[in-house]
Amino acid sequence: xxxxxxxxxxxxxxxxxxxxxxxxxxxxxxxxxxxxxxxxxxxxxxxxxxxxxxxxxxxxxxxxxxxxxxxxxxxxxxxxxxxxxxxxxxxxxxxxxxxxxxxxxxxxxxxxxxxxxxxxxxxxxxxxxxxxxxxxxxxxxxxxxxxxxxxxxxxxxxxxxxxxxxxxxxxxxxxxxxxxxxxxxxxxxxxxxxxxxxxxxxxxxxxxxxxxx
Numbered sequence: 001x002x003x004x005x006x007x008x009x010x011x012x013x014x015x016x017x018x019x020x021x022x023x024x025x026x027x028x029x030x031x032x033x034x035x036x037x038x039x040x041x042x043x044x045x046x047x048x049x050x051x052x053x054x055x056x057x058x059x060x061x062x063x064x065x066x067x068x069x070x071x072x073x074x075x076x077x078x079x080x081x082x083x084x085x086x087x088x089x090x091x092x093x094x095x096x097x098x099x100x101x102x103x104x105x106x107x108x109x110x111x112x113x114x115x116x117x118x119x120x121x122x123x124x125x126x127x128x129x130x131x132x133x134x135x136x137x138x139x140x141x142x143x144x145x146x147x148x149x150x151x152x153x154x155x156x157x158x159x160x161x162x163x164x165x166x167x168x169x170x171x172x173x174x175x176x177x178x179x180x181x182x183x184x185x186x187x188x189x190x191x192x193x194x195x196x197x198x199x200x201x202x203x204x205x206x207x208x209x210x211x212x213x
Contacts, residue, residue: 031147033060051114054085062092068107072100072106105136111138113144119157148163149199150165150198151164182202183200185200
């Protein structure tokens with residue numbers, strides 16, 4: 001009997017491909033790691049990796065001695081790979097399975113990190129839900145670190161279309177609860193050697209804007 005492909009394409013990818021061969025693989029997520037470390041230096045005590053999947057960034061979160069660490073991803077299979085890699089340390093992480101555009105609540109985190117989830121949100125309503133969850137999650141003074149393909153980046157990833165962003169447009173999409181404080185360009189080379197142009201934006205959660213009800 002043939003097995004049908006799971007409805008969640010991300011579970012299918014993580015169940016059938018080696019993680020060091022997928023296009024987004026980073027042996028050392030140096031850009032993300034450096035930006036999160038800077039937030040910790042400035043007082044952050046908790047971090048959430050949105051769409052983190054099997055990324056190795058959570059390993060570095062644990063090395064920072066944070067009070068709370070979590071990974072949110074739509075793929076349970078991806079999170080299981082990360083849990084297996086971490087071994088006993090996996091118990092120090094909150095593993096949250098869910099779509100960031102429909103997850104109702106994750107609690108409070110000083111750092112919201114996202115490398116590549118936001119650019120898959122093509123529906124404006126999904127982007128608005130993402131922004132609302134970020135507003136409710138990050139306290140005033142906290143940071144959102146969001147990486148997407150830049151305007152000169154790919155138009156598709158893993159066969160799926162993406163929305164390319166530049167820092168100012170990304171900040172506008174997140175709304176007045178966030179202020180763009182820094183941005184960086186980065187060229188990621190896939191395991192096959194294909195260059196992908198990213199932008200990394202750092203946004204501060206600011207006062208005077210209440211989360212949507």
